[in-house]
Amino acid sequence: MTAAQMILSSALWLALVVLGLSFLLTVWRVIKGPTLPDRVVALDMLVGIVIGFIALIAIRTGFTLYIDIAISLGLVGFLATVAFARFILAQGRGDETAEKEASKVIPAPPLAPKRKRASSRKPGAGPAVSGKAKK
Amino acid sequence: MIEVLIALLTALLILVGAGFALVAAVGLTRLPDVYTRMHAASKAGTVGSGLMLLAVALHAGDLSTLARALAGFFFFVLTAPISAHLLAMAAHKMGYPLHEKSVRDELNDYRN
Structure with a gap:
């Protein structure tokens, strides 16, 4: 193993550990x-970290085709963030406070109260509806 | 000799990029509200991944790879502020509060 390979390999290992920690x-x-x-911002950041992982794998294996995969992943992440921003605008904030109170009253899974708006039209069962009744 | 120099530069780019990603993640964890977290994630995170793409181009030593890596970096730098701005506008419009220690809310003046 030459000196250049050794430098590169140790830097790759260190960078993989640091990226895993930030992940x-x-x-x-x-x-x-x-x-x-908050979750949407963190998901956007997650896409950036995965792009870093892909770049490190490209250096490790020598396939520079991975750059194209990184670019397309960045495009998908951008579109997902824009769609999430539209979703936040469309959904409003009323469900968020309800979610906090519902999770205080009963330890429901955090995704369950988000469907409250859809499920409040037809009074079916579920932890969100019972939380609302308790309030 | 030149090989060692290129390896050293690539290692430097990789480590600086990973450090930027770590700084962004720590900021995402420690900062108090949505808007400050967005400020950490969209700037430092973009620079981190872009530096690692440049490291791939330098390691390959190929002009087409360099062009693609530069295009990718340019694309990330172009799109990160747009998505962060959209998210901040959406969150502010929907009334997600700033941290209580924030001193001003200039976007509030443009609310309609």
């Missing part, structure tokens, strides 16, 4: 994030 921190924000825009 875990961002995933923690996605899970914990108190509001919906």
